[in-house]
Amino acid sequence: xxxxxxxxxxxxxxxxxxxxxxxxxxxxxxxxxxxxxxxxxxxxxxxxxxxxxxxxxxxxxxxxxxxxxxxxxxxxxxxxxxxxxxxxxxxxxxxxxxxxxxxxxxxxxxxxxxxxxxxxxxxxxxxxxxxxxxxxxxxxxxxxxxxxxxxxxxxxxxxxxxxxxxxxxxxxxxxxxxxxxxxxxxxxxxxxxxxxxxxxxxxxxxxxxxxxxxxxxxxxxxxxxxxxxxxxxxxxxxxxxxxxxxxxxxxxxxxxxxxxxxxxxxxxxxxxxxxxxxxxxxxxxxxxxxxxxxxxxxxxxxxxxxxxxx
Amino acid sequence: xxxxxxxxxxxxxxxxxxxxxxxxxxxxxxxxxxxxxxxxxxxxxxxxxxxxxxxxxxxxxxxxxxxxxxxxxxxxxxxxxxxxxxxxxxxxxxxxxxxxxxxxxxxxxxxxxxxxxxxxxxxxxxxxxxxxxxxxxxxxxxxxxxxxxxxxxxxxxxxxxxxxxxxxxxxxxxxxxxxxxxxxxxxxxxxxxxxxxxxxxxxxxxxxxxxxxx
Numbered sequence: 001x002x003x004x005x006x007x008x009x010x011x012x013x014x015x016x017x018x019x020x021x022x023x024x025x026x027x028x029x030x031x032x033x034x035x036x037x038x039x040x041x042x043x044x045x046x047x048x049x050x051x052x053x054x055x056x057x058x059x060x061x062x063x064x065x066x067x068x069x070x071x072x073x074x075x076x077x078x079x080x081x082x083x084x085x086x087x088x089x090x091x092x093x094x095x096x097x098x099x100x101x102x103x104x105x106x107x108x109x110x111x112x113x114x115x116x117x118x119x120x121x122x123x124x125x126x127x128x129x130x131x132x133x134x135x136x137x138x139x140x141x142x143x144x145x146x147x148x149x150x151x152x153x154x155x156x157x158x159x160x161x162x163x164x165x166x167x168x169x170x171x172x173x174x175x176x177x178x179x180x181x182x183x184x185x186x187x188x189x190x191x192x193x194x195x196x197x198x199x200x201x202x203x204x205x206x207x208x209x210x211x212x213x214x215x216x217x218x219x220x221x222x223x224x225x226x227x228x229x230x231x232x233x234x235x236x237x238x239x240x241x242x243x244x245x246x247x248x249x250x251x252x253x254x255x256x257x258x259x260x261x262x263x264x265x266x267x268x269x270x271x272x273x274x275x276x277x278x279x280x281x282x283x284x285x286x287x288x289x290x291x292x293x294x295x296x297x298x299x300x301x302x303x304x305x306x307x308x309x310x
Numbered sequence: 311x312x313x314x315x316x317x318x319x320x321x322x323x324x325x326x327x328x329x330x331x332x333x334x335x336x337x338x339x340x341x342x343x344x345x346x347x348x349x350x351x352x353x354x355x356x357x358x359x360x361x362x363x364x365x366x367x368x369x370x371x372x373x374x375x376x377x378x379x380x381x382x383x384x385x386x387x388x389x390x391x392x393x394x395x396x397x398x399x400x401x402x403x404x405x406x407x408x409x410x411x412x413x414x415x416x417x418x419x420x421x422x423x424x425x426x427x428x429x430x431x432x433x434x435x436x437x438x439x440x441x442x443x444x445x446x447x448x449x450x451x452x453x454x455x456x457x458x459x460x461x462x463x464x465x466x467x468x469x470x471x472x473x474x475x476x477x478x479x480x481x482x483x484x485x486x487x488x489x490x491x492x493x494x495x496x497x498x499x500x501x502x503x504x505x506x507x508x509x510x511x512x513x514x515x516x517x518x519x520x521x522x523x524x
Contacts, residue, residue: 075482079333083468083484086521092471092481099482274518278484279335 004060005177007238012056015187019049043283051281051290055186059179063167064110066182070164071106075099076287078156080278084269085152090138091145097132098153101125105157109164117165121158126150159295162302172241172309180239181305188235188251189297192228192258199223213266221259228255241309253304254297261296265289312396317369319397328365331482332358332472337516338489342366346374347422347459351449353510354431355470360398362469362487363429373399376421377429380405401428403448415452422459432506436475445506450499463490463506465513467520486517 004012022045030038058069082095101121108117130146166181173180200220208216232251236242242250265288269277278286328334343350344367352363360377367375381402384394394400401417418428434446453459468485490509496502514520 076333079482080484083333083519087471089471089474092474092477093479096479096481272518272521276518278333278518279337280333 005175005180007173007176008180008183011180011183011187011239015052015056015183019045019052022048040283045283047281047283059167059182063178066167066179067106067110067164070160071102073287073291074102074106074157074160076280077160077291078102078152080280080286080288081152081156082149084272084274084277085148087148088138088141088145090136091133091149093136094129094132094145094149097129098125098149098157101153102157105161106164109161109168112168114165117161121153125153129153155295159299160291162298163294166302166305169306169310173239176239181241184235184239184250185254185297185301186294188228188232188254189258189293191231192224192255192297193262193293195224195227195255196220196259196262199227209263212270213263216259216263224259225252225255228252240305242305246308250301250304253300257296257300258293261293264296265292313373316373316397316399320365320372321369324361325365325369328362331480332362332469333482333484334362334366335484335486335518336366336489337486338491339366341462341489341491343427343460343462343492344371346425346427347456348427349422349449349453349459349461350427350429350464351432351461351506352429352464352466354433354436355466356436356473356475358469358473359431359436359466360429362466362485363464364398366487367427374426375399375429376401376426378403378418378431380434382406405434411451414448418452419456422456445503447499450496450502453495457495460492460495461506462492463509463513464488465490465510465517467514467517484519486519488513488516 026038026041026045029041030036054069058065078098082098087095105117105120108120129149130142133142133146163182163185166185167178169178169181171178176183196216197220200215200217200223203219203223204217206218207214208218208221228251229248230251232254233244233248236247236250237244240247240250265277269275276285277288280286281290284290350363352359360379364372364375364377377398377400379394379400379402381404384400385391385402395402401421403418404414421428430449430452432445432449434448449461453461465488466485467488468483471481471483472485473480490513493502493505493509496505
């Protein structure tokens with residue numbers, strides 16, 4: 001167990017405080033309408049408690065634990081994605097190699113080998129997977145299968161591994177330590193989801209993309225965008241090496257990217273005619289349902305930070 | 311001793327394998343019978359089917375779950391026979407047709423009399439990956455004269471991808487386990503199978519890992 005840098009400690013306490021507020025509010029609402037069924041809301045908040053508990057214990061335990069933990073999340077996400085998309089029986093041997101890419105990719109992360117980390121999936125796996133498919137020799141549906149397996153690897157391994165790379169970056173903000181940036185990214189991404197929901201529920205009128213996600217409105221999106229920019233400006237200097245101005249941009253970036261990630265995974269589910277991608281997290285659905293925004297925010301925030309500071 | 315081995319085997323290997331290596335999307339968990347006598351009738355595509363169904367039960371009652379399995383296959387070699395009978399706890403069934411019908415199910419009836427839960431694969435064999443074959447009649451003769459036992463239909467999908475017949479390489483995939491409501495008693499064999507077939511189609515439509523293109 002390491003000493004927790006003060007700003008990261010405050011951030012964690014704030015999150016725990018928010019969860020206490022959420023649980024209390026839930027109990028109050030339930031008391032007011034005892035006849036209505038709030039099981040899903042209850043499950044949702046309970047799952048939040050569990051997710052936050054696991055994440056925080058891993059973050060404060062050790063850097064290696066964090067890298068392994070996100071590697072495991074990549075595994076769950078890849079498994080979930082490959083389970084819901086149509087696939088030929090002959091592709092299982094190729095999929096096996098996609099799974100093997102997870103420990104390798106996270107090994108580069110742990111070694112801090114940036115060059116290999118950014119090209120391993122987009123270049124080496126991109127070329128290797130179709131090669132392995134050719135050896136099996138099934139040509140019917142080849143293009144589609146090659147596309148699906150590589151897309152899955154990009155989403156579940158490449159994109160998510162950026163969260164883990166944040167923790168091995170050299171510390172530039174001593175008050176936040178290495179976990180500050182991770183907390184910033186995760187908190188802002190989830191906060192963006194909440195803001196979109198709250199702004200959309202209270203003001204939402206004009207739909208953005210009704211064909212993909214009928215609940216998304218311009219009011220929700222812009223409200224969250226503004227909230228996140230302001231929030232980013234004030235929180236980034238505390239938790240990350242970014243300045244106030246850079247934090248404003250980071251907030252906007254996370255808000256925009258989070259929205260896109262959300263609707264892209266919605267489009268995938270709509271294409272497959274399913275509501276949730278799994279049932280791993282009670283009240284939330286599958287791991288992809290929960291990490292949809294993070295798939296887009298992680299690499300974009302990472303490279304923004306990397307470009308400016310490293 | 312065997313019960314201890316069984317608990318170790320399921321607690322340390324099978325349950326972690328099923329939750330992490332596979333991952334289940336369970337629909338209708340409340341329909342799962344927790345007390346015998348009862349019968350689970352599931353489709354069969356992989357050896358994992360049995361292990362997945364058993365892993366849904368708590369370790370404290372796992373010894374009461376008895377898969378009914380082909381004697382010619384599972385008793386063919388000494389080690390497999392010991393493992394199937396003692397660790398998994400199968401009830402061997404003679405598929406050769408030499409045993410008389412009244413005798414055929416005697417050990418199944420005994421297990422049901424002891425409030426155990428039988429796992430039956432009415433297709434009789436694993437068949438092609440992810441396809442449901444024709445149902446065999448055995449299950450109907452088993453429950454025909456028992457007023458205390460009802461059949462719960464279960465459909466699993468996705469396991470045939472993780473470990474299909476004849477393959478040794480295990481590849482992780484999530485799979486669906488859809489548990490239907492108990493089937494009421496039926497007067498005739500035909501009626502029973504019409505209901506079973508209809509239920510199976512209904513349950514298959516709840517799967518999220520399945521596609522029409524398959």
